[in-house]
Amino acid sequence: MIKVHRRAHIENTTPEAIFAALSDPNSITTILPRVQKVELLSRDEVARKARLVTYMSLGGIFGTIRCEGDLTWTDNQEIVFNVRTPVPVETRWELVPAINGTEIKTTMGLNLAPMLGPMAAFVPTQQVADMLIAELDAALKSIKKQMNETELKAQAVAA
Numbered sequence: 001m002i003k004v005h006r007r008a009h010i011e012n013t014t015p016e017a018i019f020a021a022l023s024d025p026n027s028i029t030t031i032l033p034r035v036q037k038v039e040l041l042s043r044d045e046v047a048r049k050a051r052l053v054t055y056m057s058l059g060g061i062f063g064t065i066r067c068e069g070d071l072t073w074t075d076n077q078e079i080v081f082n083v084r085t086p087v088p089v090e091t092r093w094e095l096v097p098a099i100n101g102t103e104i105k106t107t108m109g110l111n112l113a114p115m116l117g118p119m120a121a122f123v124p125t126q127q128v129a130d131m132l133i134a135e136l137d138a139a140l141k142s143i144k145k146q147m148n149e150t151e152l153k154a155q156a157v158a159a
Helices: 015-022 025-031 113-122 125-158
Strands: 002-011 035-044 049-059 063-074 078-085 089-098 101-110
Touching: 002 125, 015 025, 015 089, 015 101, 015 125, 025 035, 025 125, 101 125
Parallel strands: none
Antiparallel strands: 002 101, 035 049, 049 063, 063 078, 078 089, 089 101
């Protein structure tokens, strides 16, 4: 299992605003760099879970792959996406109120063993971890940008 952690502080933003952006299937394609499309298969508001399909652009010979998994959440606090196929990946977003904003803690774990079997031992884990870190950093940067744009629009409307 390869696991990476990132965190960011987003000023002048509430956990509710970030949660709304992360839980909107239409905005995910603007936040997560490789996600091309999201399909909501089912959603259970009472149980706080959904089944999703995302189409991830990997480029090169891999093209775009279909990832199916389960989304669970705690309103305004946490979102967890567990991809089941083609390879197990867990992405967790924790939102914590902080002074003048919100702290985002995100973790991504990737398990290559189910897909590669014993060959997973030969995967350069640091290179894969670096790729995952780059993905999370890009997502956090996108969230910051989106939240800043939302804040500027709210200020313009108020003026």
